Amino acid sequence: MDKVYISQLHVETIIGVYDFEKESKQSLYFDIEMLTDISAAAQSDDIHLAVDYAKVSERISVHTTGQPVELLETLVEQLAEIILNEFNVTQVMLRVSKPAAVSAAKTVGVEITRVKH
Numbered sequence: 001m002d003k004v005y006i007s008q009l010h011v012e013t014i015i016g017v018y019d020f021e022k023e024s025k026q027s028l029y030f031d032i033e034m035l036t037d038i039s040a041a042a043q044s045d046d047i048h049l050a051v052d053y054a055k056v057s058e059r060i061s062v063h064t065t066g067q068p069v070e071l072l073e074t075l076v077e078q079l080a081e082i083i084l085n086e087f088n089v090t091q092v093m094l095r096v097s098k099p100a101a102v103s104a105a106k107t108v109g110v111e112i113t114r115v116k117h
């Protein structure tokens with residue numbers, strides 16, 4: 001299966017478990033891999049038949065900066081459901097990194113893979 005991907009999408013938002021995290025935005029970085037058949041888009045050269053990575057990026061940014069959640073787990077589950085429901089994708093891998101969370105680490109985060117049923 002073919003893949004459309006987005007690497008290191010930067011979004012600033014309120015996210016976190018602790019009170020101090022609810023007062024100022026933090027950076028999140030998303031890596032997304034979406035399985036899809038690209039043949040119709042390639043043969044027609046038509047963006048409407050492609051998984052538009054710009055539209056996916058915008059949807060991720062809008063959702064992530066909407067209603068705040070505490071856990072990265074909650075956020076990536078919500079985003080995986082949105083991508084599978086709203087785009088022509090059979091499987092999505094989402095990795096979110098929160099580089100400021102653990103000062104001794106380069107970055108930390110959560111990765112999931114979800115399949116359309």
Ligand SMILES: Nc1nc2c(c(=O)[nH]1)N=C([C@H](O)[C@@H](O)CO)CN2
Pocket residue numbers: 015016017018021070071072073098101102110
């Ligand atoms: N598995 C997770 N562990 C932690 C999370 C998280 O979202 N998922 N969040 C925090 C805090 O919000 C942290 O980012 C602040 O230091 C801690 N562990």
